[in-house]
Amino acid sequence: MKPIAFVTFSLVLIAGCNDAPQPQEIAVVNAPTEQTGKNTYLMYCAQCHGASGDGKGSLQLDRPARSFIDSGFSFGNTVHAISKTTSSGIPGTPMPPFSDVLTKTQIESVATYVRSFAKTLKEVTASETEMIVEERPIVARGMIPPINDVCVLHPRGLIIGNPDGFSYEYRVDDVRLLAIRQGRFVERADWGARGGSPLTILGKISVLVENGNPNSMFTTQDGDPLRAQLASTNTLNEYGIIRYDLFDKDNNRVASVEEFCKPTTGARALIEQIIVLNVSTPIKMNALQGTVLEGETNIPVGTSTRNIFHATKGIQ
Incomplete structure (x- = not known):
């Protein structure tokens, strides 16, 4: 009977204490985009483009991979453009499409990370006529x-x-x-x-x-x-x-x-x-x-x- 009395007393005590700390929701904190993008890049991209983005990966290719450090982007240097290239790939080259492998969020994260290799790169926005x-x-x-x-x-x-x-x-x-x-x-x-x-x-x-x-x-x-x-x-x-x-x-x-x-x-x-x-x-x-x-x-x-x-x- 003592355990029951103790539980009852505890519940009444908790209910009656308006100033008692309330249970806090545990917030799910996502990893920063750069960190998430870096992990994805190292897993899927570094073998060709190199861990530092210099185009010197561990895989031997018929044609060297692009160096992102030198702003070597195929179809534009915005996150949107890099995401589209990552998603669709480049036919006729070793660059495959990743749309069936990575989520849209992962692709955007890795594009943001890839863009960071070119430290002096300025954001290019489309003109009103594009x-x-x-x-x-x-x-x-x-x-x-x-x-x-x-x-x-x-x-x-x-x-x-x-x-x-x-x-x-x-x-x-x-x-x-x-x-x-x-x-x-x-x-x-x-x-x-x-x-x-x-x-x-x-x-x-x-x-x-x-x-x-x-x-x-x-x-x-x-x-x-x-x-x-x-x-x-x-x-x-x-x-x-x-x-x-x-x-x-x-x-x-x-x-x-x-x-x-x-x-x-x-x-x-x-x-x-x-x-x-x-x-x-x-x-x-x-x-x-x-x-x-x-x-x-x-x-x-x-x-x-x-x-x-x-x-x-x-x-x-």
């Missing part, structure tokens, strides 16, 4: 400059930027994919020019389709080229979508096409161009130089899907 792709795709339309020395300026161009850091440059007149890029998106230099000027395309070229001047992929069964006409774009999904119609020489619409592009996750660095066709008259689809077509060349009446694979090159 378009930044964040959680959803963006489409920029306007004049696009010559993609190389042998190509011409296109008054009507279109660039789709996806959240994974890739962008896709199209010529609108005949709706042809010219190049696939990675990195920052577009600066609207044309907004400040009275007569209009080309978009400043900021991403680095990962794939150049037929040297920037590709042929048409679509023909009639007799081999006559079909004319493509832009219908619309859609940015409501994970990847930006472009839609266009195909017409024969008599201006009859023979097919409607919807396509989008995304990087693959296999051993090779590839971009997959997924094309869905709704065909009213049988047509043919031909692979462009340097690409691989998955599926039959002949496209029958009805709905069909064909995949085109583009091999990326290493980005310097």
Whole structure:
């Protein structure tokens, strides 16, 4: 009985003491971002980039890893830019994507830590004219400059930027994919020019389709080229979508096409161009130089899907 009496007395005593210290909640204190980022960096990044960020890791690579001490950032030096590169990787290089390995918080922490290696680095903010792709795709339309020395300026161009850091440059007149890029998106230099000027395309070229001047992929069964006409774009999904119609020489619409592009996750660095066709008259689809077509060349009446694979090159 004594234990019971003691407990009862204790409860009454505690309840009656208004000035007695109340139980305190134990706050969970997260480790500082720099410390958390450092741990993640040492576990996943230091083998290539070195513990001090000097690019001298323990792994032997075909091409030396970047030195962060020398501000060697591939696609911008902001935490946002470094996070996107860490998440998506760099196709054609030993740098893999970490989006399936690390959480968003871990990626941002390691990006903050990586940025600290360059002690004299100043924060670079986007100008008012730069378009930044964040959680959803963006489409920029306007004049696009010559993609190389042998190509011409296109008054009507279109660039789709996806959240994974890739962008896709199209010529609108005949709706042809010219190049696939990675990195920052577009600066609207044309907004400040009275007569209009080309978009400043900021991403680095990962794939150049037929040297920037590709042929048409679509023909009639007799081999006559079909004319493509832009219908619309859609940015409501994970990847930006472009839609266009195909017409024969008599201006009859023979097919409607919807396509989008995304990087693959296999051993090779590839971009997959997924094309869905709704065909009213049988047509043919031909692979462009340097690409691989998955599926039959002949496209029958009805709905069909064909995949085109583009091999990326290493980005310097």
